[in-house]
Amino acid sequence: MASYDDVxxxxxxxxxxxxxxxxxxxxxxxxDYGHNGVLLRRRWEDxxxxxxxxxxxxYYLIDTTTILPEAALKASGHVDHFTDVxxxxxxxxxxxxxxxxxxxxxxxEEEGLTPAEIDARIRDLKIRCPNCKGELGPARExxxxxxxxxxxxxxxxxxxxxxxxxxVYLNFKREFEALRRKLPMGLAIVGxxxxxxxxxxxxxxxxxxxxQAELQIFFDPATFADxxxxxxxxxxRIRIAWAAEKNEPTAHxxxxxxxxERGLPSxxxxxxxxxxxxxxxxxxxxxxxxxxxxxDEKERAxxxxxxxxxxxxxxSLGGFREVGGVHYRTDHDLKGHEAGSHTKQAVTFGAxxxxxxxxxxxxxVDRNVWAVLDLAFAKGDRLVLRLPPRLAPVTxxxxxxxxxxxxxxxxxxxxxxxxxRFTAFYDDSGSIGRRYARMDxxxxxxxxxxxxxxxEGNGATVRERDSQKQIRVPEAELADAIAKLLSGETxxxx
Amino acid sequence: MASYDDVxxxxxxxxxxxxxxxxxxxxxxxxDYGHNGVLLRRRWEDxxxxxxxxxxxxYYLIDTTTILPEAALKASGHVDHFTDVxxxxxxxxxxxxxxxxxxxxxxxEEEGLTPAEIDARIRDLKIRCPNCKGELGPARExxxxxxxxxxxxxxxxxxxxxxxxxxVYLNFKREFEALRRKLPMGLAIVGxxxxxxxxxxxxxxxxxxxxQAELQIFFDPATFADxxxxxxxxxxRIRIAWAAEKNEPTAHxxxxxxxxERGLPSxxxxxxxxxxxxxxxxxxxxxxxxxxxxxDEKERAxxxxxxxxxxxxxxSLGGFREVGGVHYRTDHDLKGHEAGSHTKQAVTFGAxxxxxxxxxxxxxVDRNVWAVLDLAFAKGDRLVLRLPPRLAPVTxxxxxxxxxxxxxxxxxxxxxxxxxRFTAFYDDSGSIGRRYARMDxxxxxxxxxxxxxxxEGNGATVRERDSQKQIRVPEAELADAIAKLLSGETxxxx
Numbered sequence: 001m002a003s004y005d006d007v008x009x010x011x012x013x014x015x016x017x018x019x020x021x022x023x024x025x026x027x028x029x030x031x032d033y034g035h036n037g038v039l040l041r042r043r044w045e046d047x048x049x050x051x052x053x054x055x056x057x058x059y060y061l062i063d064t065t066t067i068l069p070e071a072a073l074k075a076s077g078h079v080d081h082f083t084d085v086x087x088x089x090x091x092x093x094x095x096x097x098x099x100x101x102x103x104x105x106x107x108x109e110e111e112g113l114t115p116a117e118i119d120a121r122i123r124d125l126k127i128r129c130p131n132c133k134g135e136l137g138p139a140r141e142x143x144x145x146x147x148x149x150x151x152x153x154x155x156x157x158x159x160x161x162x163x164x165x166x167x168v169y170l171n172f173k174r175e176f177e178a179l180r181r182k183l184p185m186g187l188a189i190v191g192x193x194x195x196x197x198x199x200x201x202x203x204x205x206x207x208x209x210x211x212q213a214e215l216q217i218f219f220d221p222a223t224f225a226d227x228x229x230x231x232x233x234x235x236x237r238i239r240i241a242w243a244a245e246k247n248e249p250t251a252h253x254x255x256x257x258x259x260x261e262r263g264l265p266s267x268x269x270x271x272x273x274x275x276x277x278x279x280x281x282x283x284x285x286x287x288x289x290x291x292x293x294x295x296d297e298k299e300r301a302x303x304x305x306x307x308x309x310x311x312x313x314x315x316s317l318g319g320f321r322e323v324g325g326v327h328y329r330t331d332h333d334l335k336g337h338e339a340g341s342h343t344k345q346a347v348t349f350g351a352x353x354x355x356x357x358x359x360x361x362x363x364x365v366d367r368n369v370w371a372v373l374d375l376a377f378a379k380g381d382r383l384v385l386r387l388p389p390r391l392a393p394v395t396x397x398x399x400x401x402x403x404x405x406x407x408x409x410x411x412x413x414x415x416x417x418x419x420x421r422f423t424a425f426y427d428d429s430g431s432i433g434r435r436y437a438r439m440d441x442x443x444x445x446x447x448x449x450x451x452x453x454x455x456e457g458n459g460a461t462v463r464e465r466d467s468q469k470q471i472r473v474p475e476a477e478l479a480d481a482i483a484k485l486l487s488g489e490t491x492x493x494x
Numbered sequence: 495m496a497s498y499d500d501v502x503x504x505x506x507x508x509x510x511x512x513x514x515x516x517x518x519x520x521x522x523x524x525x526d527y528g529h530n531g532v533l534l535r536r537r538w539e540d541x542x543x544x545x546x547x548x549x550x551x552x553y554y555l556i557d558t559t560t561i562l563p564e565a566a567l568k569a570s571g572h573v574d575h576f577t578d579v580x581x582x583x584x585x586x587x588x589x590x591x592x593x594x595x596x597x598x599x600x601x602x603e604e605e606g607l608t609p610a611e612i613d614a615r616i617r618d619l620k621i622r623c624p625n626c627k628g629e630l631g632p633a634r635e636x637x638x639x640x641x642x643x644x645x646x647x648x649x650x651x652x653x654x655x656x657x658x659x660x661x662v663y664l665n666f667k668r669e670f671e672a673l674r675r676k677l678p679m680g681l682a683i684v685g686x687x688x689x690x691x692x693x694x695x696x697x698x699x700x701x702x703x704x705x706q707a708e709l710q711i712f713f714d715p716a717t718f719a720d721x722x723x724x725x726x727x728x729x730x731r732i733r734i735a736w737a738a739e740k741n742e743p744t745a746h747x748x749x750x751x752x753x754x755e756r757g758l759p760s761x762x763x764x765x766x767x768x769x770x771x772x773x774x775x776x777x778x779x780x781x782x783x784x785x786x787x788x789x790d791e792k793e794r795a796x797x798x799x800x801x802x803x804x805x806x807x808x809x810s811l812g813g814f815r816e817v818g819g820v821h822y823r824t825d826h827d828l829k830g831h832e833a834g835s836h837t838k839q840a841v842t843f844g845a846x847x848x849x850x851x852x853x854x855x856x857x858x859v860d861r862n863v864w865a866v867l868d869l870a871f872a873k874g875d876r877l878v879l880r881l882p883p884r885l886a887p888v889t890x891x892x893x894x895x896x897x898x899x900x901x902x903x904x905x906x907x908x909x910x911x912x913x914x915r916f917t918a919f920y921d922d923s924g925s926i927g928r929r930y931a932r933m934d935x936x937x938x939x940x941x942x943x944x945x946x947x948x949x950e951g952n953g954a955t956v957r958e959r960d961s962q963k964q965i966r967v968p969e970a971e972l973a974d975a976i977a978k979l980l981s982g983e984t985x986x987x988x
Contacts, residue, residue: 015672020558023664023835024565027644027652032665034672035554035681042555057913057920060529061536064514065703066560066686071518086646095646148640148654150521150702152580152589152692158521160642170517171526178509178528180923187529192560192686198646208644209559341517419551426551429674 002377004316008203010383011373014442016040017204029200029208031366036442039393039423041369044283045190045213047390051278052188052215052361056227059186059215062175064167066192067148070157075340076166076333078145078159081302085115086142086198087122091134097198098139101127108247112298115139144195160194164212165360169333172218172356176347183349183356184219184227190365204370205317211365218334218356219267220349228270232257238272239287240308241320243296249319251291268306271326271359275310284388289313289375291320303332310363314374323371324363331355376443385443386466389486394444395422396482399435401451403428411450414460414478418448421479422486440465446482464492496871498810502697504877505867508936510534511698523694523702525860530936533887533917535863538777539684539707541884545772546682546709546855550721553680553709556669558661560686561642564651569834570660570827572639572653575796579612580636580692585628591692592633595621602741606792609633638689654688658706659854663827666712666850670841677843677850678713678721684859698864699811705859712828712850713761714843722764726751732766733781734802735814737790743813745785762800765820765853769804778882783807783869785814797826804857808868817865818857825849870937879937880960883980886937889916890976893929895945897922905944908954908972912942915973916980934959940976958986 012018015034019026033041053059073079085098098118102110105125113121118139121127129136150156161167168187175187190213200206219227237253259269272292279285292308300307310324334355338345346355376387389395396418400411408428415426425444427435432449439447447463454460459474462481469492473481484490506512509528513520527535547553567573579592592612596604599619607615612633615621623630644650655661662681669681684707694700713721731747753763766786773779786802794801804818828849832839839849870881883889890912894905902922909920919938921929926943933941941957948954953968956975963986967975978984 012668013672015669018668020661021563021566021664022668023831023837024563024569027563027650030559030561032559032661033557034665034669035556038555038557041557057909060509061532062529063527063532063535065524065526067521067524067688067703069515069518069521072515075518088646093647142646146642148642150690152582152636152690153587156521167514167526170515171528174506174512174516175509175528178507194561196644196646209561337517343517415551 002316002374002379004203006379007316007370007373007377010377010385010441011037016373016442017369027208029197029206031204031207036393037369040372040387040391040443041211041365043391043393044368044372045365047282048213048278048363049188049190051282052274053186055274056184056186058180058182058184059188059217060175060179062168062171062187062189063191064164064171064189066161066194067150067158068161068166068170070159071340072166072170072337073145073159073162075336076169077302077336078162078166079143082145082162083141083143084198085113085118085139087118087139088137089129089132089134090137092129092132094129094131095198096130096136098122100199101130101136104130115141142198144197146194146196162195163193163362164189164191164214165216165329165333165362168214168216169337169358172334173343173345173347176218181347181349183347184217184224185356186215186217188213188215190214204366205321207366210367213363213365215361217271217359217361219359220352220354221357222352223350224267224357224359225265228267230256230260230266230270230273236273236276238269238276239291241291241293241311243294243299246293246295249313251288264306265328268326268328268359271361272308275324275326275361279310279312283372283391285312285371285375292326293320293322301327303327303329305330312368312371312375314371316370316374316377321367321371322364323367324361327360327362329358329360331357333358382437382440384440384465387443387445389445389488392443392445393423394425394439394442395446395486397425397427397435397439397444397447399426399432399447399449400428401432401449405452406455407450407452410454414448414450414475418479418482422482436463436468446485448478448482462492467493469493496810496868496873498697500873501810501864501867501871504871504879504935505531510867510936511863521702523691523700525698525701530887531863534866534881534885534937535705535859537885537887538862538866539859541776542707542772542857543682543684545776546768547680549768550678550680552674552676552678553682553711554669554673556662556665556681556683557685558658558665558683560655560688561644561652562655562660562664564653565834566660566664566831567639567653567656569830570663571796571830572656572660573637576639576656577635577637578692579607579609579633581612581616581633582631583623583626583628584631586623586626588623588625589692590624590630592616594693595624595630598624609635636692638691640688640690656689657687657856658683658685658708659710659823659827659856662708662710663831663852666828667837667839667841670712675841675843677841678711678718679850680709680711682707682709684708698860699815701860704861707857707859709855711765711853711855713853714846714848715851716846717844718761718851718853719759722761724750724754724760724764724767730767730770732763732770733785735785735787735805737788737793740787740789743807745782758800759822762820762822762853765855766802769818769820769855773804773806777866777885779806779865779869786820787814787816795821797821797823799824806862806865806869808865810864810868810871815861815865816858817861818855821854821856823852823854825851827852876931876934878934878959881937881939883939883982886939887917888919888933888936888938889940889980891919891921891929891933891938891941893920893926893941893943894922895926895943899946900949901944901946904948908942908944908969912973912976916976930957930962940979942972942976956986961987963987 016037510531514524
């Protein structure tokens, strides 16, 4: 059970993340990652890439610019529709998101309302400025993209991309032609996106600069299901909260075939299962802390036909919060670019020529990192970050028990050899208890201590973080022992 | 010997990189990376990280926002001094970099001139607009950063960072305190930077959005040399072109101690050697294609006291071109932020309390990727990308010789097993010759072909890219054989 301050304070103190440009007061919605944060995030990204590129041998990596020309974002609909409703106080000038003003009054999520609807509700609920109690001005649409001018006269208009997806769509045909010319084809990207949020809040949850990991799957709707047959033999159940229940902390456990019977395409359900497996098996999120939340028509983005959020329950954020989504975007985007660029986007696949449809598996990397930190945070008589070993920034620490009698030299030699295979950390400062505690706080699963017995050929101790149990391992076998512990093949606890 | 068009055409066709947002005409200076480009770039980054974090166990990773508040870039000097000289045609309105106009006329690099000096030289050389022959207007300073407004009223001014370095400096103290509180401390970052170039040219060489890999080493100048003792026992020579020779295609081979005798600090020379080793040993750049180029006072950026460019000779770009630099930035940056933020940047280290000095090892990742492609490009009777095996996007390809008689099934099973350890690619389309050719063009070092003999327990053939020689390897030993070939431990050629 971690409060927001618990997680943030540990993050700052132990080099995971903190508000950016603090020296200059910074801005809301910007965070920097320290050494441990970069490593944790990278391990999450590696696991994500391995899992989702592993779904097919026709899935690949791509990387595109964060600056896009206005024409591209006009065609995608973002120039006209990527807006939030802005309400400004007529007295103090403070700006608010309309839906947040309503939510603060009603304690219920209020998504998808128009400026006129928000004005009406503000009148009904008699909401005044939270800052100065002044009268609120009329609500208006506010575009959340950051505009830029390119070149010396800044006459070429552009934007920082609001999602990684558009750059991928612009390159679909080039990649299709450079690759196997087969569908389904997947293009995965991990990169930054930018949104000029009106009022960033809850720290890292609503950021203005953030990292997305997205897999765009281009497919022929007539044949996609054949490529991803839904295997129900294991009886896997999917955890879902339906649209009407999204404000409740509940989830149903529904058999995959039952989800299909409700009208969702089997290829969509196949990918819900793949995403759920990623969270439960690879990231080891507790089952009851995971769910999909269905979005109804009003809540969905303008380009999505089917949309389930991926949610993780986080005490630090007050319950289930979105960390990603599974979006059936149809052929909306490629058709939009076809019209906007006057360039055909259809490709020939088998007997048909078509503009492919797109299924997007979208993940907010920062939100995922925060969720992992939240769930790992455990404070009892000691503070331990119970990260899954594969996600831990440091895999193995090496300590000399004392700094004399040849022990440091032996410890350094062990460190040098472990460092070749693992992210290792050498620490010789402070008592052994303090050194264990520092490693517990960054989630290091294994600590190797070199003592007098080590000099007599009796190996070193390996301590496991959660159980605090120790085993003695011969020096020559240390690296292999750590590898086996890391993979879960063996355990320190008998 | 590769022309620019040779390298770019291969890059586009084979999924390395191409101009961004082509569908919409794009802008100069923006490039997207396809599947093979992302993999090649990632391998370069991994090798870079392994090499430079490996220099010390007090060096770490960090990642910071690409958007920085104006106050931070005012303090760093970028708001006032990060400028190029802009010259605009009075008739057609086309804009030019002043130094480029001079260079086109004189064929000599012209760096560091003021607007008044450029005006005078334009008059002397009687230069007119290259586009319309009109008269050129007066030269003026042009700031190369992209400005942004944050928040709904855009009243908070910010910029896209022009270099990754500043975000690292802003976090120096936080990292120092979260870590060992020891100097030298290194912080490495791989991330994007942005420069609103007046006239991007030579494709990927001068980009407006680009990737930097930088290691910032914070140190006490009184003791740095003790931590990085210059070992001259191996008699390593450093390839250097002095400032006066920078337009010549030459380099001297100078003993490390002789470079120190010329007045460079031994810790600086230590890092020249480390960088040279990275290029010659890890990246396998031919020795005569590598050099450092000294910059004189006029050419150096305002924050650098000692500056050598890292240059690689690239036929596609017409000779030696900069791919990075080794910059002694003194305490300029931390002192600037101390003054700008009114926050002390001094730390206590041993007996002294000081604002650390900074040595920056800076690399343009895109420029490095291009240089690697240029040097690998080999066209004789076939087109081969002779990439060092560790950099190749695909490590091993798997082909069924024919698509019948159980051969594809066996090939797929081999592919599935190799894929667990290597980036592997399965290809069953076209003649075996065409499949080899496709892999040669993306630099795949090893291709495994499964044939009739494979079904009889006689293993598969492994073909090496450059020699085109083949060996037969038992199926169970394939993965280990590829691993040994990749590490250079064994070779296909006897």
